[in-house]
Amino acid sequence: MGINTNLMLEIKDLVVEYRTEDEIVQAVNDITLWIEKGKSLGLVGETGAGKTTTALSILNLLPETTGFIKHGTITLDGDPIIRMDEKGNSVAAMDDSDMQKVRGKKVAMIFQDPMTALNPIFTVGYQIAESVKLHQKCSSQEAEKRAEEMLELVGIPAGRKDDYPHQFSGGMKQRVVIAMALACNPSLLIADEPTTALDVTVQAQVLEMIKDLREKFGTSVLMITHDLGIIAEMCDEVSVMYAGSIVEHGNLEDIFDKTRHPYTQGLFNSLPNINNRMSRLKPIRGLTPDPANLPMGCAFADRCDYVTERCRFEKPVKKWLSDSHFVACHLYEDGKDESKL
């Protein structure tokens, strides 16, 4: 693909392991993904597919004693965050203090659960101002003013800046978290299941807000979710992740209308169909494989309706079906873009 200066984020061949005393868990297994400036990428997958691990790798915030980036590079807006050394091992390209400048300023993260992502003993205004003060040279008054602006921007009256997190509802807290994340105008926003902990009506509001803010500031977004509805609403491109690998990638049309991978197909089949209420949901049978003990061949083989002998001992490789669409499945080895499902 070469060096594309228009890329906000580029992750190449990333392998992340969690090492505990008795096993090694391959959380992320050789994934490659990229986000163009101003675009948004949806990362879909089940619990445990490695979505959050990928996000934490970008910030180099994996748990220090157990999480290791084994292979691969991460480049953010042209600056390497993780690079390969001469021996072929991945190492952090920045020291801690440089990395701290990147976190929050260039890349901000919205966490899954707003109930726990705010420090209970500080006022929300203070917490937003803190993230401003960390990255911009400005006085406390200016930071506080910025915090007020940010609160207004996410639809909370600035007068509530002296309230503590427990005085807000879940949706309001998530707005505060978003205000905090956007306070320094990051170029990349990682939203790790930003609406999972919220109820449906509030979900829509929060998503609408992220969308508006994205258009306003031209922020690139990595949207991590397991909700295909959110993807359809929010994203330009989609990567479908399964057991630490990306099994299918494409733009919205590729994924939603020209679904190719049996797993993606399974995800769609698990959604209720509003046009045919009598139809039964068709869940994907079985469970995700134990990430400590991944099968030799395709990780999805045991759950796949189209499994062949080959799937069990040979890992499928990426097959580009069009300029924007690839799939990793033996069904499409011939490279023809027609559904085999």
Place this chain on the structure above:
Amino acid sequence: MQEHIKKKKESQARQIWRRFKKNKIAMAALVVLAIIVLAALTADLFWDYQADACDINIPMRLQKPSKEHWLGTDEMGRDMLCRIVYGARASLTVGIFATTFALIIGGALGAVCGYYGGRLDNIIMRCTDVLLSIPGLLLAIAIMSAFKPNIFYISLALGISYISKFTRIVRSAVLTVREQEFIEAARAIGAKDRTIIFKHVLMNCMAPIFVQYALAIGSRILSVSTLSYIGMGIQSPTPDWGNMLSGARAFIVGRPYLVLGPGIALLLTISAFNLIGDGLRDAMDPRLKK
């Protein structure tokens, strides 16, 4: 409009105070402690320290309680009430200094252990284990035998023997807070380790630390009296409850009030600190929030 939605805003400290006030026993303890502290601070208005509390006045020795000497006089002819009040100064000063010293050192060690974990944690915690295995009073006596018995060294000796307790308490508090998502969030906005430890982590551990602080002061006051009683602490003629008890011991049969005075003072002070500690624990526990 703004006026309308402006609610009663309460800081954390006020909430704690409001809940603390409801606890009658703790409030009573606070009043008792306030009286003791006030008496110690204003003692100079009623007595002359050197003449009344220290100088030997043999003709006046072992007087019974009277109008002039409310609690009588001791074996050296000094007014008991005066000495008890001045004794509070020594006890409180050492109690607070020793505990604060232990809190600062132990707290910092505990925070570092809890936050970073790993080998450093292991090394520091094994050292505190060693310190814990030596009885606190014995350690203090050992230290005191090497230094001059003045308030500074006594505080130091009593503080050192309490460091490991604070290390353990702060470490365990930090361990639970460290795993919270807002710590990860703080790291994700690029906060430095130092900021995270001292602001985000420690401020969330204040409840157990405060409680332990109050309890520890009581325990240190008892220890300083013990040290003084066996002659390793504050030395006569400087008044201290411990050395007063030691002096009055010989007259316990004929003049029991000589032992009762400093004894009750000790009892009141230590109970006050313990009850305040308990009250704080209840007031700071968010599960009891009403």
